[in-house]
Amino acid sequence: MLPYKSLIQIDRHASVALHVQVCNSFISLITKGTLLPSEALPSSRILAELIGINRNTAKLAYEELISQGWAESIERKGVFVLSNLPILEKIALPKNAFDTSHSAFSWTNHFAKAVLSKSLQKTKLAIDDGFPDVRLAPVDELMREYRSMARKFYGKGFLKYGSAKGSEKLRAAISRYLSDTRGVTASSDHILVTKGSQMGIYLAAQLLLSPADTIAVGNSNYRLADDAFRHTNAALLRIPVDDSGMDIDYLEKALQHQKIKAVYVIPHHHLPTTVTLNSERRLKLLALAREHRFAIIEDDYDFDFHYNNKPYLPLASIDHHQNVIYIGSISKTFAPALRIGFMVGPPVFIEAAAALRELIDRQGDTLMEEAFAVMFDDGEVDRHFRKSLKIYKQRRNLFCEVLRTSFADAISFKTPEGGLAVWSTFDKKIDLQKMSDAALQHGLFIDNGDFYKNESFSTNAMRMGFASLDEDEIIRALEILRKTI
Amino acid sequence: MLPYKSLIQIDRHASVALHVQVCNSFISLITKGTLLPSEALPSSRILAELIGINRNTAKLAYEELISQGWAESIERKGVFVLSNLPILEKIALPKNAFDTSHSAFSWTNHFAKAVLSKSLQKTKLAIDDGFPDVRLAPVDELMREYRSMARKFYGKGFLKYGSAKGSEKLRAAISRYLSDTRGVTASSDHILVTKGSQMGIYLAAQLLLSPADTIAVGNSNYRLADDAFRHTNAALLRIPVDDSGMDIDYLEKALQHQKIKAVYVIPHHHLPTTVTLNSERRLKLLALAREHRFAIIEDDYDFDFHYNNKPYLPLASIDHHQNVIYIGSISKTFAPALRIGFMVGPPVFIEAAAALRELIDRQGDTLMEEAFAVMFDDGEVDRHFRKSLKIYKQRRNLFCEVLRTSFADAISFKTPEGGLAVWSTFDKKIDLQKMSDAALQHGLFIDNGDFYKNESFSTNAMRMGFASLDEDEIIRALEILRKTI
Numbered sequence: 001m002l003p004y005k006s007l008i009q010i011d012r013h014a015s016v017a018l019h020v021q022v023c024n025s026f027i028s029l030i031t032k033g034t035l036l037p038s039e040a041l042p043s044s045r046i047l048a049e050l051i052g053i054n055r056n057t058a059k060l061a062y063e064e065l066i067s068q069g070w071a072e073s074i075e076r077k078g079v080f081v082l083s084n085l086p087i088l089e090k091i092a093l094p095k096n097a098f099d100t101s102h103s104a105f106s107w108t109n110h111f112a113k114a115v116l117s118k119s120l121q122k123t124k125l126a127i128d129d130g131f132p133d134v135r136l137a138p139v140d141e142l143m144r145e146y147r148s149m150a151r152k153f154y155g156k157g158f159l160k161y162g163s164a165k166g167s168e169k170l171r172a173a174i175s176r177y178l179s180d181t182r183g184v185t186a187s188s189d190h191i192l193v194t195k196g197s198q199m200g201i202y203l204a205a206q207l208l209l210s211p212a213d214t215i216a217v218g219n220s221n222y223r224l225a226d227d228a229f230r231h232t233n234a235a236l237l238r239i240p241v242d243d244s245g246m247d248i249d250y251l252e253k254a255l256q257h258q259k260i261k262a263v264y265v266i267p268h269h270h271l272p273t274t275v276t277l278n279s280e281r282r283l284k285l286l287a288l289a290r291e292h293r294f295a296i297i298e299d300d301y302d303f304d305f306h307y308n309n310k311p312y313l314p315l316a317s318i319d320h321h322q323n324v325i326y327i328g329s330i331s332k333t334f335a336p337a338l339r340i341g342f343m344v345g346p347p348v349f350i351e352a353a354a355a356l357r358e359l360i361d362r363q364g365d366t367l368m369e370e371a372f373a374v375m376f377d378d379g380e381v382d383r384h385f386r387k388s389l390k391i392y393k394q395r396r397n398l399f400c401e402v403l404r405t406s407f408a409d410a411i412s413f414k415t416p417e418g419g420l421a422v423w424s425t426f427d428k429k430i431d432l433q434k435m436s437d438a439a440l441q442h443g444l445f446i447d448n449g450d451f452y453k454n455e456s457f458s459t460n461a462m463r464m465g466f467a468s469l470d471e472d473e474i475i476r477a478l479e480i481l482r483k484t485i
Numbered sequence: 486m487l488p489y490k491s492l493i494q495i496d497r498h499a500s501v502a503l504h505v506q507v508c509n510s511f512i513s514l515i516t517k518g519t520l521l522p523s524e525a526l527p528s529s530r531i532l533a534e535l536i537g538i539n540r541n542t543a544k545l546a547y548e549e550l551i552s553q554g555w556a557e558s559i560e561r562k563g564v565f566v567l568s569n570l571p572i573l574e575k576i577a578l579p580k581n582a583f584d585t586s587h588s589a590f591s592w593t594n595h596f597a598k599a600v601l602s603k604s605l606q607k608t609k610l611a612i613d614d615g616f617p618d619v620r621l622a623p624v625d626e627l628m629r630e631y632r633s634m635a636r637k638f639y640g641k642g643f644l645k646y647g648s649a650k651g652s653e654k655l656r657a658a659i660s661r662y663l664s665d666t667r668g669v670t671a672s673s674d675h676i677l678v679t680k681g682s683q684m685g686i687y688l689a690a691q692l693l694l695s696p697a698d699t700i701a702v703g704n705s706n707y708r709l710a711d712d713a714f715r716h717t718n719a720a721l722l723r724i725p726v727d728d729s730g731m732d733i734d735y736l737e738k739a740l741q742h743q744k745i746k747a748v749y750v751i752p753h754h755h756l757p758t759t760v761t762l763n764s765e766r767r768l769k770l771l772a773l774a775r776e777h778r779f780a781i782i783e784d785d786y787d788f789d790f791h792y793n794n795k796p797y798l799p800l801a802s803i804d805h806h807q808n809v810i811y812i813g814s815i816s817k818t819f820a821p822a823l824r825i826g827f828m829v830g831p832p833v834f835i836e837a838a839a840a841l842r843e844l845i846d847r848q849g850d851t852l853m854e855e856a857f858a859v860m861f862d863d864g865e866v867d868r869h870f871r872k873s874l875k876i877y878k879q880r881r882n883l884f885c886e887v888l889r890t891s892f893a894d895a896i897s898f899k900t901p902e903g904g905l906a907v908w909s910t911f912d913k914k915i916d917l918q919k920m921s922d923a924a925l926q927h928g929l930f931i932d933n934g935d936f937y938k939n940e941s942f943s944t945n946a947m948r949m950g951f952a953s954l955d956e957d958e959i960i961r962a963l964e965i966l967r968k969t970i
């Protein structure tokens with residue numbers, strides 16, 4: 001007989017009933033091959049004694065084992081492992097069936113890893129990629145709405161799954177908001193609620209691009225967008241970016257030689273360099289799109305943050321030929337963990353995107369969407385935008401002032417007209433990795449710039465986010481940085 | 486001069502400043518081609534009179550227009566549309582650049598459409614596909630945690646983006662929960678938090694399948710899983726399903742002729758037919774997976790609902806060769822709109838899935854995940870499972886009793902051992918579409934069965950969900966159904 005006393009371990013404090021624990025132990029012994037087909041099991045009396053349980057519990061365990069089809073009871077003989085179970089060989093195969101060749105994504109959760117690393121948990125300060133200050137977000141108001149929605153919602157018996165396009169109310173609220181703030185005319189049918197800009201980029205990439213296709217992107221470009229396009233096996237064509245944004249003449253020349261399926265552009269504060277695409281290039285890009293029949297994926301994640309003049313209207317507001325897919329986010333404005341964004345496009349495209357989105361995660365968080373709709377309708381979103389814009393402008397001014405006065409020898413930059421970060425080019429002598437390491441020793445997280453590099457872009461530069469730090473924190477953070485350079 | 490009075494419409498009650506409205510109107514006139522390059526604009530005085538605004542507002546509007554690069558001010562001459570703007574031709578092209586060939590998904594948000602349709606909003610009763618009763622979910626407790634998390638979370642300045650794998654706490658809680666309830670041994674590294682089962686299916690499909698691959702699925706099968714597999718352009722091989730689940734002998738024979746990359750199986754209450762895969766077939770499937778090196782995608786969305794014996798342990802609990810990707814959901818148990826699920830697999834696969842998930846939507850709702858972690862740790866999830874299991878068992882018994890006594894001539898079925906629906910085969914004479922239409926006239930939503938059909942499965946049958954109706958509602962719903970047949 002097997003040494004059941006040591007093989008079958010039970011835990012009287014576990015939430016699982018004892019007889020189920022015993023039954024599961026037997027199943028494990030059978031599937032591991034320790035117990036073979038047709039092998040006799042100890043009687044319930046003996047089992048009970050061996051492992052110190054009540055005899056009825058032992059009986060229940062066998063009943064369970066039999067009812068699950070692992071063992072059989074033969075009259076007057078006892079309980080046996082089922083005879084017709086396929087025998088499992090006891091060979092350990094280290095290799096498995098998974099092809100992990102797809103796992104070569106260039107950037108696995110880069111900032112999150114850094115932020116969650118132990119050394120960072122101790123730091124008090126971080127110069128990030130351009131995140132909002134979550135301390136400013138009206139989370140209490142949002143949560144109040146969420147809770148009240150939860151009550152209302154759950155009073156309705158069978159309204160369980162929502163539309164994959166997102167809450168009807170929120171789509172209507174976004175429709176009004178887009179029209180009021182940026183001249184984009186879009187009815188609910190033109191709008192899909194997403195989980196932030198990233199989902200919009202992913203859906204557009206999946207719907208527009210096939211492996212033989214080419215998509216034009218800026219050089220450098222938002223890395224997670226590049227990755228989403230590469231995931232479709234489409235080719236990336238890198239277009240230079242200068243002070244007036246993406247070089248549309250360069251794109252025009254490229255179009256003479258090759259077919260381009262789509263152009264991904266961040267006209268309003270290009271990521272990473274924060275430059276704005278000028279009016280002339282905007283119109284030319286739209287004209288080219290019409291002539292060459294390519295789609296424009298316009299990522300406008302940053303529209304709400306513009307400090308000097310009013311922001312440029314999006315391409316989507318002056319596109320009369322439905323060539324633009326317009327993508328935006330509220331996450332950036334509120335808090336990244338609250339995942340709400342939108343995608344605007346022709347209804348037929350939005351239908352397709354909704355169908356794909358349904359395959360991915362069926363739908364968003366209906367309650368959160370409804371709560372956000374109320375926040376829009378109450379003017380709470382607008383109030384928050386205005387309030388934080390004012391604060392961010394002060395922070396930008398202070399941050400740039402300190403950079404100008406104390407880092408003239410080390411960092412060159414242009415004061416950004418909008419957005420939450422300064423594109424900072426470091427002196428060639430400064431090793432950004434060493435700087436990052438040294439800063440961490442002094443309690444400051446700052447990245448090493450690798451995130452913005454690609455096969456043809458290696459400037460010694462990075463985005464320095466100013467928005468998530470208050471004025472006192474900005475002073476302290478830049479003092480530490482000054483010491484490490 | 487153009488009729489500016491009618492062309493420029495302003496709204497004094499809008500939240501956008503007047504001068505911005507005027508500026509945007511001009512941009513619109515320029516981009517539409519109504520105003521041409523080099524065309525003169527009226528002086529600010531005349532404009533102010535024409536459209537009834539203050540002259541300073543008109544000046545501000547022009548300044549804005551100039552600063553955005555649409556117009557220029559020429560000394561002593563006035564303001565002109567910029568001369569070097571590319572001319573937009575006024576041709577309307579009805580066709581657009583979007584290839585919508587990808588939009589042919591077979592099922593666009595089927596139930597949601599039905600549920601949100603106007604006639605249904607008036608109905609009081611629905612026999613659904615097997616949804617939980619959201620009225621039973623401890624939403625207040627969850628919301629209390631969510632709110633408290635929101636306070637704690639937002640106190641932390643820079644913890645903004647979470648891990649794409651999901652909250653560390655929730656992964657630890659799920660790890661304990663899987664070990665306690667179903668013998669699946671998985672550390673946090675083996676777990677990815679998803680937005681419900683669907684995202685797990687989608688991620689697994691994307692990582693495992695290429696266009697030349699074949700995946701084996703049941704016949705019939707969960708339609709949104711079929712669609713997710715088809716989206717990779719892989720071929721589906723349909724395996725018959727009988728009373729003991731998927732026919733593994735059939736699969737074995739198929740493997741002699743062809744390479745199969747993965748098998749998608751719902752061993753515990755197959756969807757739609759609710760049958761359970763027996764032990765012999767489970768072991769054989771695992772042995773085949775090892776021999777032929779295919780992956781098993783085990784969808785166990787329904788584990789928590791089993792009424793008679795204890796549920797079978799998942800394949801993942803007896804898989805010693807890492808061939809199983811195990812997918813489950815808490816959404817089903819709580820409420821579909823609260824999107825939390827999990828995927829369990831080898832760490833290298835989970836890393837790849839997290840990287841892909843990051844491209845899709847970056848991360849889940851950190852707050853909701855943290856709140857759920859507390860619900861698990863407090864035992865609230867477990868209490869809810871036990872409580873609702875008891876209630877659902879009563880509802881199943883009543884529902885099946887009524888079917889047996891009043892529908893013997895019309896519906897054949899087996900009482901399901903678990904899950905939230907009865908697989909009901911209707912008499913051939915009954916036209917399910919007509920029945921569905923007639924029921925709606927009497928205030929009852931019931932589907933027409935099309936959702937379960939595919940190119941080789943056309944049984945006159947459907948799932949009838951009993952869980953979301955209380956006992957009184959079950960009686961009333963089935964009375965209406967009886968009348969319509």
